[in-house]
Amino acid sequence: MYVKICGLSQEEHVFAAVEGGADAIGFVLTASPRRVTPERAAELTALVPEGVLTVGVFKGEDPETVRAAALAAGVGAIQLHGTHPHADFIALKDMELTLLRAVSADADLRCGAFDEDLLLVDAPRAGSGEPWDWAAVRGRPTGRWMLAGGLTPGNVGEAIEAARPWGVDVSSGLEIARGVKDSALISAFLHAARG
Numbered sequence: 588m589y590v591k592i593c594g595l596s597q598e599e600h601v602f603a604a605v606e607g608g609a610d611a612i613g614f615v616l617t618a619s620p621r622r623v624t625p626e627r628a629a630e631l632t633a634l635v636p637e638g639v640l641t642v643g644v645f646k647g648e649d650p651e652t653v654r655a656a657a658l659a660a661g662v663g664a665i666q667l668h669g670t671h672p673h674a675d676f677i678a679l680k681d682m683e684l685t686l687l688r689a690v691s692a693d694a695d696l697r698c699g700a701f702d703e704d705l706l707l708v709d710a711p712r713a714g715s716g717e718p719w720d721w722a723a724v725r726g727r728p729t730g731r732w733m734l735a736g737g738l739t740p741g742n743v744g745e746a747i748e749a750a751r752p753w754g755v756d757v758s759s760g761l762e763i764a765r766g767v768k769d770s771a772l773i774s775a776f777l778h779a780a781r782g
Contacts, residue, residue: 588747589754590780591707591733592761592773593644594621601634603770607777610754611640613666616656617648620766621758625659632661640685642666650678657684664704668713676701689713689735692723698730707756710736716759718742722749740775744782755780 593613664685718737
């Protein structure tokens with residue numbers, strides 16, 4: 588099971604994710620309680636070993652803004668969340684970074700439909716931390732896709748069973764306060780997702 592730990596802002600949480608075996612680590616570079624600057628993301632990205640994908644998360648920014656922030660952050664991937672048009676993905680393709688398209692279940696769920704490398708299927712209210720009907724997407728997405736939205740160490744096993752994703756992505760389900768992660772929850776989630 589591919590696991591992405593998202594919304595990190597502290598060194599200790601990056602280390603917990605890496606030590607726990609995370610496949611990808613996300614840094615939020617858009618308006619959010621979890622937002623970090625590209626400069627801060629670059630400091631954290633420098634702590635991540637090769638083989639673990641670093642992802643800059645964006646929502647609504649134009650491709651040139653995304654490009655500049657991703658380059659400053661030094662990430663290996665760009666995640667465009669929400670209603671970005673196909674043209675935004677095409678505009679970033681020349682960067683030769685991994686592209687992720689993050690959408691809700693009512694969008695086109697074919698991985699690669701927008702020239703992205705990975706698809707992320709999120710809750711209707713992304714970032715809310717609210718569980719949703721994971722089984723509703725079972726068998727619908729194609730290709731390499733991750734399930735997100737309302738996942739926690741306590742329910743990720745149930746969510747995987749319900750939706751049968753290629754991977755999972757988590758952020759708010761690892762927080763002890765809005766925007767504040769917990770290393771023990773990160774470790775517990777990685778263990779539960781692969782258990």
